[in-house]
Amino acid sequence: MTASAIPQGPGATAWAPETVTADPYNAQTPSAALAEPVTPVGAFFVRDHFGVPRTAPGQWRLRLGGAVAAPFDVGYDELLAMPRRELDVVLECAGNGRSLMTPRPPGLPWGQRAVGCAHFAGVPFLSLATRAGIGRAAVEVVFAGADSGTVHGRRVAFERSLPLAAALHPDTLLATHMNGEPLAPEHGAPVRLVVPGRFAVADVKWLVGAQAVTEPFTGFFQAEEYRYVASRGIPEGPVTNLRVKSLITSPEPDSAVRRGHETPVRGLAWSGGGVPVRRVQVRAVYEDDEGSVDGGWQDALLGAPAGAYAWRGWSSLWTPRRPGRYRLQSRATDEFGHVQPSLAPWNAQGYGCNPVASVELVVV
Ligand SMILES: Nc1nc2c(c(=O)[nH]1)N[C@H]1C(S)=C(S)[C@@H](COP(=O)(O)O)O[C@H]1N2
Ligand SMILES: [Mo]
Numbered sequence: 481m482t483a484s485a486i487p488q489g490p491g492a493t494a495w496a497p498e499t500v501t502a503d504p505y506n507a508q509t510p511s512a513a514l515a516e517p518v519t520p521v522g523a524f525f526v527r528d529h530f531g532v533p534r535t536a537p538g539q540w541r542l543r544l545g546g547a548v549a550a551p552f553d554v555g556y557d558e559l560l561a562m563p564r565r566e567l568d569v570v571l572e573c574a575g576n577g578r579s580l581m582t583p584r585p586p587g588l589p590w591g592q593r594a595v596g597c598a599h600f601a602g603v604p605f606l607s608l609a610t611r612a613g614i615g616r617a618a619v620e621v622v623f624a625g626a627d628s629g630t631v632h633g634r635r636v637a638f639e640r641s642l643p644l645a646a647a648l649h650p651d652t653l654l655a656t657h658m659n660g661e662p663l664a665p666e667h668g669a670p671v672r673l674v675v676p677g678r679f680a681v682a683d684v685k686w687l688v689g690a691q692a693v694t695e696p697f698t699g700f701f702q703a704e705e706y707r708y709v710a711s712r713g714i715p716e717g718p719v720t721n722l723r724v725k726s727l728i729t730s731p732e733p734d735s736a737v738r739r740g741h742e743t744p745v746r747g748l749a750w751s752g753g754g755v756p757v758r759r760v761q762v763r764a765v766y767e768d769d770e771g772s773v774d775g776g777w778q779d780a781l782l783g784a785p786a787g788a789y790a791w792r793g794w795s796s797l798w799t800p801r802r803p804g805r806y807r808l809q810s811r812a813t814d815e816f817g818h819v820q821p822s823l824a825p826w827n828a829q830g831y832g833c834n835p836v837a838s839v840e841l842v843v844v
Pocket of ligand 1: 525638668
């Protein structure tokens with residue numbers, strides 16, 4: 481583990497995400513930034529398929545059209561003047577954790593930190609949809625970003641649809657601000673969609689269009705990518721809600737811990753669809769040549785969540801009794817009884833990887 485925070489004088493910390501690919505830019509949240517309940521913008525993971533289109537707020541317009549009674553355009557200042565909503569939301573890439581799957585599916589080799597939790601402010605899409613008057617025949621809304629590129633020799637735009645109920649949910653936001661600042665270019669400036677509780681592929685950045693449609697959308701990022709496909713090629717449907725998950729943020733992997741010493745174990749836990757995390761359990765597994773012995777699952781103490789879509793901090797105390805190699809594990813359960821599986825759930829595109837979190841360390 482390398483330290484990822486770059487100190488800049490007393491008290492100040494400049495963050496740099498850990499680059500996974502340079503062009504297009506994709507980067508993970510550094511582990512040090514996960515000690516914060518709200519992830520700093522400068523540390524927040526970035527997932528770009530094509531690169532960053534730049535539009536000045538004064539130039540920005542969103543076209544709301546398709547199967548609506550009265551199509552219209554809205555500009556940035558007009559959007560800022562509308563009633564706003566603020567929510568803390570976990571954004572997690574559907575491919576987060578892919579590198580834990582065996583065999584490794586194609587796609588970006590994310591570790592477990594293509595995730596962050598930010599404070600978003602924006603206008604419910606519902607307010608604009610009400611003004612446009614969504615037609616009775618509409619089944620979905622297709623949200624379009626300003627970015628596009630070539631995939632397998634075809635020109636593809638970044639477009640994603642939502643079922644009508646999700647698009648019109650009052651918490652689905654046209655976000656203009658992240659952690660109190662206007663959106664940064666790499667996070668979708670000037671306006672992005674934020675769909676709390678879903679995998680972040682739903683959160684279309686650099687939003688320029690919203691079209692009500694009367695047939696399910698079949699664009700590349702809807703019908704070909706971001707789908708669960710089982711091992712024999714059996715389709716199992718699109719990536720939708722986040723899956724229940726926990727992370728151990730302290731101690732760091734491979735750190736040394738003293739025998740007989742009360743060691744704090746800390747982490748984060750979240751789930752999807754606005755379903756709160758109910759319980760986090762922690763266990764220590766001792767490993768030697770004879771095999772492994774675990775001390776059983778213990779309940780961790782849960783911190784207060786900052787709303788239904790934020791993650792919850794948790795903590796526990798562990799006093800190791802003998803020296804050697806250990807594996808610390810955490811397992812979250814949500815209010816619906818969803819629990820993290822012990823093994824990574826494999827699928828062909830490597831999505832929704834939420835096995836029990838695990839950190840190896842040594843007791844001296
Ligand atoms: N226009 C556009 N929106 C996008 C993407 C993109 O490539 N283009 N990537 C999506 C994916 S897959 C993820 S995980 C999130 C990442 O958001 P972030 O970069 O702000 O962390 O943005 C989503 N929205
Ligand atoms: Mo993603």
